[in-house]
Amino acid sequence: MQAQKKIAKSVDWRLYLVTDTELAGGPDRVPRIVEQAVLGGAGVVQVRDKHMTELEFLKLTQACVDATRRVFDATGHQAAIFVNDRLDIAADLGLHFHMGQSDGDIKEARQRLGRDSMIGLSISNSEQLRLEMREPTADVLGLSPIWSTPTKTDTDPPLELQGAEQIVRETAGRAKTVAIGGINAVNAPWVIDTGVDGICVVSAIMSSPDPLASAEQLMSYWRVR
Structure with missing residues (x-):
């Protein structure tokens, strides 16, 4: 069972x-980068940190939520917030949730969150996609990794462009698709051409000296299509 269809349709996935807390230079700098990225057009933010305690992560997530609210108050542009892996925090804050293949049972996550929150699921091959599509639960599929990346080393073999295009085709619109892994300002147009609904970036914005400009540049590739 997926979330209510209107929720995913309302999100700008591009x-x-x-x-990434380390790339940002520490937890205190993450919310500002999030704010700048959303000002630059980012429609989705996933808060991810595998090393923080639950309390530290809760504080970081709330600070990121506050950052996106400031943008909304100033511009009317709203970003959806996903919590990576930490289901309790997603449920407690009423946020969306992203999980990997080894992060538990997606159906249990759906029971916990209900149909008012979206669930994202990492997909690395066609077999994982077929298992998910037998009884669709995820609202958005993270096609991962497109290419190898130093920000996440415990990944399956890269899908590359042809593999991503194949999974988009096999999904056939039954869930949103976003691509992640090694995407930057140079190769982003090639990934967009695979037919995904969005591109996910980490270092392209988190380590940028100007996150606002970097987000605007990445968004510009969509506007010419």
């Missing part, structure tokens, strides 16, 4: 930021 630019999806995944946070």
